[in-house]
Amino acid sequence: MRLVAENVSRSFGPRRVFGPLSFATEPGRVLGVAGANGSGKTTLVKVLAGLLRPSAGSVRLEDAGRPGSRIGVREAAGAIGWCAPDLSLYGELTPAENLEFFARVAGRLPTREELEERIASVGLDPRRLRSIRTRFLSTGQRQRLKLAYSVLSSPAVLLLDEPGSNLDEAGHRAVTAIVAEQRGRGSVVLATNDPAELALADERVTL
Amino acid sequence: MILRAAAAVFVKDLRTEWRTRVAINALLLFAFSVLVLVGYAVGPTRLTLEDRPVVNSVLLWIVLFFSAMTGLSRSFVNEEETGTAAALRLSAPPASVFLGKLLGNLALLGVVMAVVVPLFLALMSFGIAAPGLFLAVLALGGVGIAAASTFIAAIVSKTAAKGALFAVLATPLLLPPLVAAVTGTQIAATGPESAAGLDAVRLLFAYDGLMVTASFLLFDAVWRE
Numbered sequence: 001m002r003l004v005a006e007n008v009s010r011s012f013g014p015r016r017v018f019g020p021l022s023f024a025t026e027p028g029r030v031l032g033v034a035g036a037n038g039s040g041k042t043t044l045v046k047v048l049a050g051l052l053r054p055s056a057g058s059v060r061l062e063d064a065g066r067p068g069s070r071i072g073v074r075e076a077a078g079a080i081g082w083c084a085p086d087l088s089l090y091g092e093l094t095p096a097e098n099l100e101f102f103a104r105v106a107g108r109l110p111t112r113e114e115l116e117e118r119i120a121s122v123g124l125d126p127r128r129l130r131s132i133r134t135r136f137l138s139t140g141q142r143q144r145l146k147l148a149y150s151v152l153s154s155p156a157v158l159l160l161d162e163p164g165s166n167l168d169e170a171g172h173r174a175v176t177a178i179v180a181e182q183r184g185r186g187s188v189v190l191a192t193n194d195p196a197e198l199a200l201a202d203e204r205v206t207l
Numbered sequence: 208m209i210l211r212a213a214a215a216v217f218v219k220d221l222r223t224e225w226r227t228r229v230a231i232n233a234l235l236l237f238a239f240s241v242l243v244l245v246g247y248a249v250g251p252t253r254l255t256l257e258d259r260p261v262v263n264s265v266l267l268w269i270v271l272f273f274s275a276m277t278g279l280s281r282s283f284v285n286e287e288e289t290g291t292a293a294a295l296r297l298s299a300p301p302a303s304v305f306l307g308k309l310l311g312n313l314a315l316l317g318v319v320m321a322v323v324v325p326l327f328l329a330l331m332s333f334g335i336a337a338p339g340l341f342l343a344v345l346a347l348g349g350v351g352i353a354a355a356s357t358f359i360a361a362i363v364s365k366t367a368a369k370g371a372l373f374a375v376l377a378t379p380l381l382l383p384p385l386v387a388a389v390t391g392t393q394i395a396a397t398g399p400e401s402a403a404g405l406d407a408v409r410l411l412f413a414y415d416g417l418m419v420t421a422s423f424l425l426f427d428a429v430w431r432e
Contacts, residue, residue: 049297050297050431051293051296051297078298080297082293082294082297086290086293087290087293087294088289088290088291088293088294089291089294090219090223090289090291091289092222092223092226092227093219093222093223097222101215101219102294102298104211104212104215105212105215105216105295105298105299105300105303106212106298106299107208107211107212133226149294153298
């Protein structure tokens with residue numbers, strides 16, 4: 001799947017946040033989005049996720065094997081993974097319950113082993129966290145859980161907005177591992193100010 | 208797929224509510240306070256036998272209506288306030304979100320009714336001559352209140368003045384089923400099931416069908432930006 005943005009822009013009232021922009025992601029590749037604070041990186045990622053409508057232009061998914069196929073991002077449930085500072089998981093559920101819930105609403109029935117494996121893949125100890133509610137996790141642990149959530153549905157396109165925020169060295173390695181894993185099944189859009197993370201990108205869009 | 212996802216939303220909401228008990232406590236505390244106040248101020252003896260069915264029917268549905276106003280908006284407001292709505296929007300089909308939330312609100316209202324109605328009947332010495340009709344009116348009235356409240360909660364959850372707007376939108380939307388529910392309850396109290404009682408049931412059934420269908424059709428536009 002390719003995520004194609006065509007002349008996309010977004011404004012809030014009279015203020016244009018970004019755009020117009022045109023780009024496409026390619027399977028196996030990482031598109032970096034760079035820009036100063038307030039340049040619209042988070043807004044762009046939300047538009048790409050279908051959480052915000054673009055003020056102009058369009059965002060769609062195209063099947064790389066079927067030229068001309070078009071799916072609106074809002075109709076592509078499960079095809080897009082998202083991890084961002086704005087994302088919150090349910091504080092009253094445990095990490096495994098959170099992942100199980102989001103897998104179930106997306107139509108999957110994961111086993112306990114699968115969930116624990118996914119939690120372990122971002123460097124969290126699933127056994128220690130088995131009975132701990134998410135609101136009692138540290139900010140860094142919650143960020144890692146968000147990373148686990150973002151790839152839960154094996155998305156075709158993974159949108160990462162400041163994925164390394166609040167993470168320690170091991171957390172940054174988890175981000176690198178998630179990006180490498182995603183390269184094997186689809187593409188990544190990585191919006192960040194961190195030069196080390198931007199170095200993972202194959203192409204770059206600067207806002 | 209939609210039913211399975213709706214069941215997941217329903218179970219998640221029940222689990223969260225069980226662990227925090229915020230909505231159920233607010234609903235029950237409000238209902239119990241009003242119930243005690245009504246029992247103390249009006250009571251069974253201050254009403255003439257003729258007035259009892261009318262006044263008690265109105266009071267019962269006032270208690271249920273305002274209890275619903277107190278707690279049912281939390282279903283969506285909480286998702287927006289805690290920031291979980293975005294992940295839910297991205298992961299779940301909109302219809303399943305609405306259905307799951309509606310089931311959650313029905314469960315909450317069911318618990319409130321199960322506590323409030325027997326207490327009200329006992330405190331007010333409110334006799335019911337047609338229990339079948341009474342139960343039908345309660346069930347259909349409850350579905351109407353829950354469906355309208357769920358949909359309105361989705362609308363107001365993204366606004367600034369959530370509580371005030373919820374009441375402003377809910378009052379006109381819930382007046383028709385409340386009038387029918389009060390009439391049906393009054394008929395159930397006074398005599399055996401009659402044509403007028405069945406008319407109230409039909410009206411409630413039609414309202415519920417209309418409300419649930421319209422909510423399903425419009426929810427996608429309300430739920431997404």
